[in-house]
Amino acid sequence: MTELRGPVRVVGTGLIGTSIGLALTRLGVVVELIDADPDSALMAERIGAGSRLVQLAPQLVVVAVPPDHVGEVIAEQLRQTDAIVTDAASVKGKPLADAKALTDKAADDLARYVGSHPMAGSERNGPLAGRADLFDGATWAITPHPTSDPEAVELVRRLAEACGARTVELSVADHDLAVARVSHLPQLMSSLAAGTLVDAPSAHLDLSGQGVRDVTRIAASDPGLWTQIVSANSPALSGLLEQIRDELDRLLIALGKEEAADEVTAVLRRGVSGAVRVPGKHGSPHIELVSVLVTIPDRPGQLARLFADAAASGANVEDLRIDHSPGRPVGEVELAVKPASVDQLVRVLTERGWSVHR
Amino acid sequence: MTELRGPVRVVGTGLIGTSIGLALTRLGVVVELIDADPDSALMAERIGAGSRLVQLAPQLVVVAVPPDHVGEVIAEQLRQTDAIVTDAASVKGKPLADAKALTDKAADDLARYVGSHPMAGSERNGPLAGRADLFDGATWAITPHPTSDPEAVELVRRLAEACGARTVELSVADHDLAVARVSHLPQLMSSLAAGTLVDAPSAHLDLSGQGVRDVTRIAASDPGLWTQIVSANSPALSGLLEQIRDELDRLLIALGKEEAADEVTAVLRRGVSGAVRVPGKHGSPHIELVSVLVTIPDRPGQLARLFADAAASGANVEDLRIDHSPGRPVGEVELAVKPASVDQLVRVLTERGWSVHR
Numbered sequence: 207m208t209e210l211r212g213p214v215r216v217v218g219t220g221l222i223g224t225s226i227g228l229a230l231t232r233l234g235v236v237v238e239l240i241d242a243d244p245d246s247a248l249m250a251e252r253i254g255a256g257s258r259l260v261q262l263a264p265q266l267v268v269v270a271v272p273p274d275h276v277g278e279v280i281a282e283q284l285r286q287t288d289a290i291v292t293d294a295a296s297v298k299g300k301p302l303a304d305a306k307a308l309t310d311k312a313a314d315d316l317a318r319y320v321g322s323h324p325m326a327g328s329e330r331n332g333p334l335a336g337r338a339d340l341f342d343g344a345t346w347a348i349t350p351h352p353t354s355d356p357e358a359v360e361l362v363r364r365l366a367e368a369c370g371a372r373t374v375e376l377s378v379a380d381h382d383l384a385v386a387r388v389s390h391l392p393q394l395m396s397s398l399a400a401g402t403l404v405d406a407p408s409a410h411l412d413l414s415g416q417g418v419r420d421v422t423r424i425a426a427s428d429p430g431l432w433t434q435i436v437s438a439n440s441p442a443l444s445g446l447l448e449q450i451r452d453e454l455d456r457l458l459i460a461l462g463k464e465e466a467a468d469e470v471t472a473v474l475r476r477g478v479s480g481a482v483r484v485p486g487k488h489g490s491p492h493i494e495l496v497s498v499l500v501t502i503p504d505r506p507g508q509l510a511r512l513f514a515d516a517a518a519s520g521a522n523v524e525d526l527r528i529d530h531s532p533g534r535p536v537g538e539v540e541l542a543v544k545p546a547s548v549d550q551l552v553r554v555l556t557e558r559g560w561s562v563h564r
Numbered sequence: 565m566t567e568l569r570g571p572v573r574v575v576g577t578g579l580i581g582t583s584i585g586l587a588l589t590r591l592g593v594v595v596e597l598i599d600a601d602p603d604s605a606l607m608a609e610r611i612g613a614g615s616r617l618v619q620l621a622p623q624l625v626v627v628a629v630p631p632d633h634v635g636e637v638i639a640e641q642l643r644q645t646d647a648i649v650t651d652a653a654s655v656k657g658k659p660l661a662d663a664k665a666l667t668d669k670a671a672d673d674l675a676r677y678v679g680s681h682p683m684a685g686s687e688r689n690g691p692l693a694g695r696a697d698l699f700d701g702a703t704w705a706i707t708p709h710p711t712s713d714p715e716a717v718e719l720v721r722r723l724a725e726a727c728g729a730r731t732v733e734l735s736v737a738d739h740d741l742a743v744a745r746v747s748h749l750p751q752l753m754s755s756l757a758a759g760t761l762v763d764a765p766s767a768h769l770d771l772s773g774q775g776v777r778d779v780t781r782i783a784a785s786d787p788g789l790w791t792q793i794v795s796a797n798s799p800a801l802s803g804l805l806e807q808i809r810d811e812l813d814r815l816l817i818a819l820g821k822e823e824a825a826d827e828v829t830a831v832l833r834r835g836v837s838g839a840v841r842v843p844g845k846h847g848s849p850h851i852e853l854v855s856v857l858v859t860i861p862d863r864p865g866q867l868a869r870l871f872a873d874a875a876a877s878g879a880n881v882e883d884l885r886i887d888h889s890p891g892r893p894v895g896e897v898e899l900a901v902k903p904a905s906v907d908q909l910v911r912v913l914t915e916r917g918w919s920v921h922r
Contacts, residue, residue, distance in 0.1 A: 422750070
């Protein structure tokens with residue numbers, strides 16, 4: 207069995223690299239921290255993610271630099287060390303191709319590389335956003351290429367498990383198509399939708415509800431990082447974007463005619479079929495939850511009172527959403543619970559004076 | 565001053581009609597309930613939204629039937645009564661045009677009609693979903709046409725205010741462009757994004773995170789209702805959809821080339837500029853909120869404990885979001901508070917043993 211003994215060298219002490227360092231240090235693994243920006247490595251060291259000076263040669267190198275530079279740093283680390291090398295980039299095809307192009311003089315080297323993608327993140331960046339528990343229960347994709355050494359694959363799996371993640375093994379191509387679908391395409395659709403609001407009069411924006419807020423939330427993400435991700439995954443993304451463009455073309459033709467209904471219905475129905483496949487809590491689309499709406503006054507302590515009352519009913523709140531429509535003096539909280547809990551929840555909340563709607 | 569005395573005739577006892585009936589009945593206004601489906605009117609009557617038999621002629625008629633039928637029912641009510649007539653449809657141009665076409669024999673009649681759009685709703689439908697407080701603090705758009713009688717406009721304003729809503733006056737064309745932007749286009753973008761997931765292998769969907777959940781949430785909306793809305797507002801929507809299609813075309817051309825970055829960055833940056841314009845709580849994009857992330861175990865009572873501790877710090881939680889990534893044994897709650905409250909909130913939560921991240 208391949209054991210993760212360390213030292214582990216982390217190259218790139220941003221959110222992901224620092225969080226990996228914190229998780230491994232917590233387990234007693236020696237972590238070496240390297241960053242092109244000395245201040246970043248220093249900060250990561252100060253918060254306990256590892257050390258900038260480690261004498262022993264690394265057993266494993268984790269490359270957690272910005273997407274554009276991943277391939278060259280992988281190649282560099284394969285050249286400089288005898289360690290197994292992985293990376294944490296959210297696209298896997300391009301880093302592999304880049305690393306391959308740079309290591310062709312010693313093709314054997316590439317056997318020591320296995321790509322991986324810890325699927326956790328935050329809207330915060332930099333070492334100070336790092337957290338030992340960032341990957342607790344998160345999905346960590348491992349993407350061996352045909353010449354990856356099985357021992358290298360095993361060591362990367364150990365790394366993911368040491369960080370508390372659940373691993374999924376996928377081919378490089380499959381991974382990139384999957385993230386194009388469930389991450390990169392939604393990002394672009396959100397950005398395109400939000401883009402139409404740039405020139406809108408304020409009076410139009412005053413009519414915004416929860417729907418446009420949800421659809422455009424991730425459009426506020428960092429354009430620099432996302433340009434690198436989208437560009438790196440353009441082969442997988444292009445196919446999906448073409449599919450959307452063709453559907454838009456059909457929709458536009460239909461809307462120009464007297465009878466648009468069929469085409470519009472087709473797009474909307476397809477959307478329903480896709481939406482219900484997105485896993486909810488616990489990764490299962492099969493756990494059915496029931497929603498209860500509660501009107502709450504916009505004052506401190508009301509949410510505390512509501513959740514205390516919900517807990518008193520014995521219900522576990524599986525999901526929740528607060529609706530804060532512009533200008534409303536009251537808010538509305540949607541609590542999702544298992545069907546078995548709903549009657550008791552509604553009874554207890556109503557008894558305690560809440561305005562409850564199912 | 566034009567007073568709302570009643571009786572008010574509500575035609576269509578779905579969610580919106582029944583809720584208007586409940587709100588007016590609460591104020592002592594006599595409400596007459598009519599629906600093509602006798603069971604629906606009966607249910608609305610049973611929960612106290614009004615009466616199916618009212619002897620007095622109505623002062624005001626509210627047409628709250630499905631979008632496709634609004635125009636003909638407006639014309640019918642103008643013909644059958646001397647009342648002022650409004651409707652509650654989410655598109656205003658088509659009902660007006662339809663009503664106009666059907667009332668040409670007595671153009672004077674149309675002066676008694678003023679369109680309106682109460683911007684509140686629910687994922688629930690039918691009379692039993694009706695609530696007297698559905699419109700409390702919500703926005704209610706009023707859309708006079710050039711020949712609307714000022715007294716009619718005033719009476720519709722009284723109706724909206726009686727239901728607890730905040731009124732906004734817009735021209736018919738302006739309203740339809742506004743809702744195309746902040747409601748109908750986001751709906752279609754959500755449906756199109758979700759549509760690409762229909763044929764995805766389950767292994768791909770396992771990589772779903774919060775982003776795709778947010779973007780595709782409203783794609784689960786009722787295709788029947790939305791087909792009517794989208795078809796009715798196709799003139800306003802077509803322009804926006806063409807804009808998106810053109811941007812997609814530019815993006816696809818760029819992604820096929822070596823250097824895609826500039827075009828991708830432009831789309832993403834435009835998205836950020838649009839996203840920050842979407843009003844948050846209290847209708848103001850100017851109230852800055854600070855987010856605090858708290859890790860919570862997935863057990864009953866933990867949210868209650870968290871919100872009690874948050875309340876003890878004196879902070880008012882302005883917004884919240886729960887992140888329930890598939891498979892995670894812990895959840896993460898994001899609390900948004902005013903900047904002045906954040907230090908005290910973090911201090912109190914940390915003291916009480918929560919794992920808090922800013």
